[in-house]
Amino acid sequence: AAAALVVASVGSLLLGEGAPALSRPLVEMVAASTPIAVASTSGKPTVLEFFRQECRYCNEAAAGGLGEVEQMARQKGVNWVMLDTDDVSTTRYVQKYGVYMLPHFEFISASGLRDDVPEEGGPVDISRIAARVAMLTETDRQGDDQPPGLVFPQGR
Structure with a gap:
């Protein structure tokens, strides 16, 4: 719970005055999101996007081409999971992935390997995210010797 408060507090610092409400593109991304329970057992590459409804950069990214x-990622068989840091059910993921700035992206291969470098905080470079998704799908085409499935914390 403390981590969620820290993320909420840091997220508030990023908002500035007059932060936008949840934008339509962000609403659409949330609606299309793969549920975390499905992604964790699918054996597919996965992007985890941590966001907050009032986060200016989260809304700008969604409106600026991230959708x-x-x-494109979904068409290539990649799960895209939207995790709202204001939702207490995401606290364990916030803690597991060390989320402290928003938006925060994690890239996980089909074999469950996590990219060591997350994307986080501030304005989102859409082309960089697209390149990371392309690398994720290319890595999985080359194959790994690791067992399938994401490495997610267990429920309590």
């Missing part, structure tokens, strides 16, 4: 990257 199209999400659609």
Whole structure:
């Protein structure tokens, strides 16, 4: 719970005055999101996007082309999971992935290997996210010797 408060507090620092409400593109991304329970057992590469409804950069990214990257990722068989840091059910993921700035992206291969470098905080470079998704799908085409499935914390 403390981590969620820290994320909420840091997220508030990023908002500035007059932060936008949840944008339509962000609403659409949330609606299309793969549930975490499905992603964790699918054996597919996965992007975890941690966001907050009032986060200016989260809304700007969604309106600025991130939704199209999400659609492209889905067409290539990649799960895209939206995790709202204001939702207490995401606290264990916030803690596991060390989320402290928003938006925060994690890239996980189909074999469950986590990219060592998350994308986090501030304005989102859409082309960089698209390149990371492409690398994720390319890595999985080359194959890994690791067992399938994401490495997620267990429920309590």
